[in-house]
Amino acid sequence: xxxxIDFLWFLLxxxxxxxxxxxxxDELVEEETKSLVQVINENADLSMFKSAFExxxxxxxxxxxxxxxxxxxxxxxxxxxxFIESMEGVNSMSxxxxxxxxxxxxxxxxxxxxxxxxxxxxGDSPATLLGEFINMVVNGNAVKLNDIxxxxxxxxxxxxxxxxxxxxVLLPRAYLPLENEFMYKGERYSLGWGFYYNYGANSGYxxxxxxxxxxxxxxxxxxxxDDLLSDHFIYLWLESEGxxxxxxxxxxxxxxxxxxxxxxxxxxxxxLRGLEEEIEIDGGYVDIAIExxxxxVTMELTLVNGEDLRAHISYPFKEQENEDGGxxxxxxxxxxxxxxxxxxxxxxxFPVSQSNVIDYGDFDGSGYxxxxxxxxxxxxxxxxxxxxxxxxxxxxxxxxxxxxGEYVFDDTYTAGENHFGYSVFNINVNQGTENTLYINSGVxxxxxxDNVLDITFELTDQYxxxxxxxxxxxxxxxxxxxxxxxxxxxxSKLRVKNRFMKKSLFDQ
Numbered sequence: 386x387x388x389x390i391d392f393l394w395f396l397l398x399x400x401x402x403x404x405x406x407x408x409x410x411d412e413l414v415e416e417e418t419k420s421l422v423q424v425i426n427e428n429a430d431l432s433m434f435k436s437a438f439e440x441x442x443x444x445x446x447x448x449x450x451x452x453x454x455x456x457x458x459x460x461x462x463x464x465x466x467x468f469i470e471s472m473e474g475v476n477s478m479s480x481x482x483x484x485x486x487x488x489x490x491x492x493x494x495x496x497x498x499x500x501x502x503x504x505x506x507x508g509d510s511p512a513t514l515l516g517e518f519i520n521m522v523v524n525g526n527a528v529k530l531n532d533i534x535x536x537x538x539x540x541x542x543x544x545x546x547x548x549x550x551x552x553x554v555l556l557p558r559a560y561l562p563l564e565n566e567f568m569y570k571g572e573r574y575s576l577g578w579g580f581y582y583n584y585g586a587n588s589g590y591x592x593x594x595x596x597x598x599x600x601x602x603x604x605x606x607x608x609x610x611d612d613l614l615s616d617h618f619i620y621l622w623l624e625s626e627g628x629x630x631x632x633x634x635x636x637x638x639x640x641x642x643x644x645x646x647x648x649x650x651x652x653x654x655x656x657l658r659g660l661e662e663e664i665e666i667d668g669g670y671v672d673i674a675i676e677x678x679x680x681x682v683t684m685e686l687t688l689v690n691g692e693d694l695r696a697h698i699s700y701p702f703k704e705q706e707n708e709d710g711g712x713x714x715x716x717x718x719x720x721x722x723x724x725x726x727x728x729x730x731x732x733x734x735f736p737v738s739q740s741n742v743i744d745y746g747d748f749d750g751s752g753y754x755x756x757x758x759x760x761x762x763x764x765x766x767x768x769x770x771x772x773x774x775x776x777x778x779x780x781x782x783x784x785x786x787x788x789x790g791e792y793v794f795d796d797t798y799t800a801g802e803n804h805f806g807y808s809v810f811n812i813n814v815n816q817g818t819e820n821t822l823y824i825n826s827g828v829x830x831x832x833x834x835d836n837v838l839d840i841t842f843e844l845t846d847q848y849x850x851x852x853x854x855x856x857x858x859x860x861x862x863x864x865x866x867x868x869x870x871x872x873x874x875x876x877s878k879l880r881v882k883n884r885f886m887k888k889s890l891f892d893q
């Protein structure tokens with residue numbers, strides 16, 4: 386009897402099992418198909434990566450396409466937090482522009498292939514959607530990408546690819562930290578040498594010129610622009626309030642003298658020989674830290690052509706001799722000839738005998754501009770030993786013609802009334818004892834009638850010495866078509882060229 390009962394139970398249970406199997410649906414049997422987007426959405430540790438690619442709808446559509454194949458290196462939330470903390474001025478993902486964020490996300494995606502952990506080989510450099518490559522180093526089951534990121538969770542499968550969770554954000558080339566180099570139009574240029582000129586206090590500021598270049602050259606031997614330095618350089622004219630230079634942040638402000646800022650970039654440029662370009666700086670800032678002779682200089686600048694310039698250099702900067710700035714000691718070496726007209730620095734006489742007037746005409750609608758040059762020698766003569774040179778730039782309030790009369794020093798371009806700006810007195814040029822005196826204040830009276838130049842002046846220089854002078858002579862007028870007159874402050878920036886190029890003003 387017991388055997389019969391056991392048999393009946395066997396039949397009953399078997400029937401139930403068969404019945405249950407018959408009621409199973411295909412939906413319950415098949416696993417759900419998930420795209421890369423769905424897998425990322427379901428991974429709580431990839432929520433920041435998710436928010437990043439969701440800001441790029443086209444990329445979101447691509448990763449959701451089941452007919453395509455991708456390999457995704459997805460930084461974890463911690464990796465993104467470390468990345469944000471490392472970026473200056475970035476506190477959250479929302480601080481990153483969409484275009485920048487797209488660069489980063491595309492650099493983490495390989496299209497057209499499913500690259501699992503077992504497929505990776507040391508030395509492989511697969512191309513990403515950004516068009517740049519990722520370098521791989523494989524050691525057993527450990528993989529390091531670009532020497533900064535480890536794969537922490539490999540081979541997370543999706544229908545249209547595979548995800549590898551990584552512990553650091555990969556940096557595209559354009560966003561890699563700069564180390565003794567600068568970046569322009571996505572290209573990196575090395576900086577291997579830095580030096581400076583200290584021009585001392587002038588008008589309440591100390592002028593410092595920084596030059597950063599690829600290799601060391603002797604600037605005193607530079608003859609032509611094409612011989613300048615190496616393939617590239619960055620030049621900055623900095624002003625720091627007070628009697629000495631101070632480190633810190635310098636923001637571009639060509640009118641800083643008038644606005645009372647403590648320190649600023651007055652001018653600067655970048656030279657790219659390979660591209661045959663020399664481009665002026667038009668904005669941005671530079672941070673300078675000095676420890677001993679080590680200068681750490683980082684900069685974020687914009688140029689007049691709208692391009693950005695990022696740079697970094699940490700180097701023992703060298704101080705160059707400030708030959709054209711002079712020592713402040715006034716001598717009259719080798720100048721014993723007589724002239725009817727003289728310039729006096731305090732009691733020391735410097736005769737002048739020839740003149741030239743460069744007529745620029747209307748200066749961008751701001752006034753009629755002429756430049757007056759006074760020479761103690763014929764500038765074309767072979768022997769210029771002990772020669773002196775005075776240069777002054779005047780702006781008449783009339784745009785139609787130059788008006789004779791009194792001109793007051795004002796180097797804020799454009800001042801709007803009769804004024805003179807950039808002016809300089811070179812003493813004993815080409816003799817090794819040259820001093821360049823920059824005019825800070827004063828009054829000039831000019832008459833240019835009847836083909837005669839009549840000029841008198843009473844000025845002060847950067848050492849607060851009085852400079853007085855008188856000249857009368859034939860008015861030699863030159864129409865100058867070689868220098869650009871497009872920027873309102875360009876003539877004041879000639880001082881940069883004269884100093885940096887180490888050329889005598891006779892060569893201008």
